[in-house]
Amino acid sequence: MSRTIIVSNRLPTKVQRTDDSLTFQPSEGGLATGLGSIYREDDNVWVGWPGLFVETTEEEEYIAEQLRADSMAPVFLTEAEIRDFYEGFSNSTLWPTFHYFAQYATYEQEHWEAYVAVNEKFCQAVLELAGPDDTIWVHDYQLLLLPEMLRQQRPECTIGFFLHIPFPSHELIRVLPWRAELLRGMLGADLIGFHTFGYMRHFLSAVSQILGIPSLNGQVETPTRTVLVDAFPMGIDYKRYEQTASSETAQQHEQDYREALREARVILSIDRLDYTKGIAQRLRAFELLLQRYPEWREQVSLVMLVVPSRDQVPQYAALKEEIDELVGRINAQYRTISWNPIHYFYRSFPLEELVALYRLAEVALVTPMRDGMNLVAKEFIASKVDQRGVLILSERAGAARELSDAIIINPTDAGQLAEAMHDALVMPEEEQTQRMTAMQALVRQYDVFAWTKLFMDRLAYSKIKQLTMATE
Ligand code: G6P
Numbered sequence: 116m117s118r119t120i121i122v123s124n125r126l127p128t129k130v131q132r133t134d135d136s137l138t139f140q141p142s143e144g145g146l147a148t149g150l151g152s153i154y155r156e157d158d159n160v161w162v163g164w165p166g167l168f169v170e171t172t173e174e175e176e177y178i179a180e181q182l183r184a185d186s187m188a189p190v191f192l193t194e195a196e197i198r199d200f201y202e203g204f205s206n207s208t209l210w211p212t213f214h215y216f217a218q219y220a221t222y223e224q225e226h227w228e229a230y231v232a233v234n235e236k237f238c239q240a241v242l243e244l245a246g247p248d249d250t251i252w253v254h255d256y257q258l259l260l261l262p263e264m265l266r267q268q269r270p271e272c273t274i275g276f277f278l279h280i281p282f283p284s285h286e287l288i289r290v291l292p293w294r295a296e297l298l299r300g301m302l303g304a305d306l307i308g309f310h311t312f313g314y315m316r317h318f319l320s321a322v323s324q325i326l327g328i329p330s331l332n333g334q335v336e337t338p339t340r341t342v343l344v345d346a347f348p349m350g351i352d353y354k355r356y357e358q359t360a361s362s363e364t365a366q367q368h369e370q371d372y373r374e375a376l377r378e379a380r381v382i383l384s385i386d387r388l389d390y391t392k393g394i395a396q397r398l399r400a401f402e403l404l405l406q407r408y409p410e411w412r413e414q415v416s417l418v419m420l421v422v423p424s425r426d427q428v429p430q431y432a433a434l435k436e437e438i439d440e441l442v443g444r445i446n447a448q449y450r451t452i453s454w455n456p457i458h459y460f461y462r463s464f465p466l467e468e469l470v471a472l473y474r475l476a477e478v479a480l481v482t483p484m485r486d487g488m489n490l491v492a493k494e495f496i497a498s499k500v501d502q503r504g505v506l507i508l509s510e511r512a513g514a515a516r517e518l519s520d521a522i523i524i525n526p527t528d529a530g531q532l533a534e535a536m537h538d539a540l541v542m543p544e545e546e547q548t549q550r551m552t553a554m555q556a557l558v559r560q561y562d563v564f565a566w567t568k569l570f571m572d573r574l575a576y577s578k579i580k581q582l583t584m585a586t587e
Contacts, residue, residue, distance in 0.1 A: 117248040118158045119571075121150050122241055124205070124257035126163035126187050130178055137174070139181055145490050146254065146279075148352045149563030153571070155186050162240050165189045168197060190240045192233065199229030202428050205257045211430075212287055213256060213280050214391040214485040219430050220290075227293055234260040234300075238268065247271045250574065253304070255279045260296065263303030275574040276304035277347070280487040281513070282314035285321035294325050302328075302337055305577040308347040308570055310488045310513040315346050341584065343577045347570050348517055349488050350562040356497035357559075359470045368471030379416045379454060382536060383476035385469070385491050386483075387424040388461075390434050393484045393509065393526045394421065398441045398457070400482075400532035405449055405456060408537055413454045415540065417480075418472060422463045435461070473498035478505050478539040481512060482526040488513035492521070493558045502551045505539035507532070517557060520550040 127147030129140045141147065154161040165182065169175050169191050179189050192201065203226035211219035238261055245251060245265075250273040253261050262276050278301075288294050298321060301307055309315045319330045328337055335342040359365055382401070386392040401417050421438065425431045442459045449456045464472070473479070479495040489512040496506065496518075508514060508521035515523055522535045 116157065117246065117250065118160070118244075119153055119156075119250045119252065120159065120241055120245055121154050121161040121252050121254070122237060122258060122261065123161070123163045123254035124201070126161060126165050126182065126189065127151070127154075128165070128182065128185065128187060130165040130167055130182075132167060137178065145349065145351055145563055148355070149349070149567045150252075152564070153567065160186050160188050160244055162188045162190060162237065162244070164192055168192070168194055188240060188244060190237055192236075196229055196233050196236075198427075199223075199226045200233040201257070202425065204230035206425055206428050207430075208291070209256045209259070210280070210391075212291060213283050215281075215283055215287065216390060216484075217287055217290060219390070222292055231260060234258055234264060237261055238264040241265060242268055245269055245272060249273070250571075251275070252277070252570075252574070260300035261303075263300045266303035273574060273578040274304045275306045275308070275570065276301055277308040277570065278314070278487070279310070279349070281485055282309055282318045282321075284317050285324045288317075288321045289325060294321075298322055298326055302326075302335065302342050304342060305340075305581060306343045306345070306570070306574045308345055308573075310346065310348050311516050312346045313516070314487075314513075315344055319344060340581065343573070343580075345573060347566055347573075348513065348561065349490070350558060350564075350566050351490050351493045351497060352564070353493075353497045353559045353562040356470060356473075356494050357500060359466055360474055360498040360500045362467065364467045365471045365474060368468055369474045372471060372475050376416060376458075377453060380414060380540065381472075381476045382415060382417045382478040382480060382539075383472055383495070384417060384419040384480045385422075385472070386420070387422045388426065388431055388435060388438075389424060390430055391483055391485050393482045394419075395434070395437050395441060396484070396526055396529065397480055397482050397532070398438070398445065400529040401457070401536070402445050403529050403533040404536045405445075407533055411537075411540065412449060412456075413451060416455060417457045418476065419457060419459045420464060420469075420472070421459070421461050423461060469494075470498050474500075476504065478507060478536060480507050480532075480536070481514070481521075482507060482509045482524065482532060483512050484509070484526055486512040486514075490514075492518060496551065496554045496558050499551055499555070502548045502555070503544060504551060505542055505547055506550075506554070507535045507539055517561075518554050520553045 127142045129142055131138050182189050207221045252275040254277050262274050322328050333344045442457050446457055473495050481492040492514045506521040509526040510523050524531050524535045
């Protein structure tokens with residue numbers, strides 16, 4: 116029987132070191148949920164990095180054994196690989212380039228070499244598990260070379276690739292010294308998926324401009340194979356958010372927060388620490404709201420959660436300082452004894468508390484400078500079981516292609532964002548309900564399980580197509 120192998124940089128379980136012991140925590144991430152039903156089935160397996168640096172082989176063996184019991188196979192990274200592959204090429208070269216922050220990108224040959232070596236390491240780990248007829252689904256920008264590496268070793272395998280971040284204009288891709296290798300790496304797959312048609316078009320034009328390989332209707336004709344390319348906007352586990360939002364625990368938390376905030380109206384912002392998320396710009400826009408509309412002072416608070424991330428990368432550390440400084444300055448200027456303009460948390464929250472905040476918030480600010488999709492927008496919608504609340508959404512998030520009933524803004528336009536917050540706060544309930552109901556229908560239908568199924572079905576189809584063409 117053939118098996119399905121999922122490969123991503125991070126495993127769906129986070130292994131952490133606390134004092135002398137190791138803890139294993141399932142990740143709350145959307146990908147882990149969506150693929151949960153696949154990798155745990157039959158003989159299937161998920162290959163990835165457990166997220167920490169492991170010093171001893173005893174510890175490696177122990178972790179591998181624990182993970183094996185839950186259908187996972189770890190790829191361990193050395194300290195140098197974490198620095199050069201993860202913080203280096205993945206997050207200081209590819210991440211800024213693909214999010215149109217080319218001014219932050221570094222181009223280090225050593226980082227590139229580590230990227231090639233780690234992709235090979237992942238390839239070896241997969242080859243140990245994969246038979247000739249297996250299906251391998253590779254995820255995201257950390258593993259762009261892996262599809263072609265696998266293709267070389269297992270020509271008959273069915274290989275899918277999905278990119279979770281934007282694919283930018285070929286003008287940005289061509290800046291990369293290793294652009295051709297990266298594109299060829301992706302083309303080792305049978306099916307390449309993106310969140311939006313825009314990203315897909317950019318990819319096809321990069322393949323044509325940089326590699327000179329033409330495509331027609333989303334089919335790239337390489338000299339040896341046809342590669343299908345398509346858009347698959349990712350969804351969330353809608354029911355999980357809807358059910359959690361209806362739970363007594365979430366309602367109790369919401370009540371507690373409401374009392375603690377003395378009934379102030381809440382604008383909510385939730386992100387991983389990242390310069391792509393527009394966090395600093397959002398703070399300045401909130402300050403502008405308080406300046407332009409003094410009537411909102413003491414009436415509205417911004418609750419801002421920033422989840423720590425990649426803080427060893429210099430730009431992230433600098434952003435953390437900028438946020439600390441902005442929050443301090445705005446709060447110091449506007450706060451009163453009984454009211455805080457901004458409630459800022461730099462940590463992650465458990466699901467029930469997160470959902471309680473979604474319930475509580477009248478407005479959610481999802482205003483990234485660039486974002487592949489943004490699932491926070493969808494989680495907010497799924498948690499609004501009373502159909503009230505307004506989503507303010509950046510036109511540069513992939514989610515904006517689907518959620519046209521949000522207030523869509525340009526996140527660099529602080530004035531527009533301040534006005535959008537004001538409009539959201541005065542929006543009649545009837546209009547809120549209309550917009551929310553429409554968005555809920557869409558997010559409920561295209562949930563993460565529908566996304567997984569669509570991709571897997573299309574991948575199976577791509578293989579049948581290849582086989583038919585080969586025999587014609
Ligand atoms: C984004 C990427 C993922 C990544 C996640 C967290 O969503 O698309 O591939 O896993 O950020 O970032 P981290 O660097 O902590 O894995």
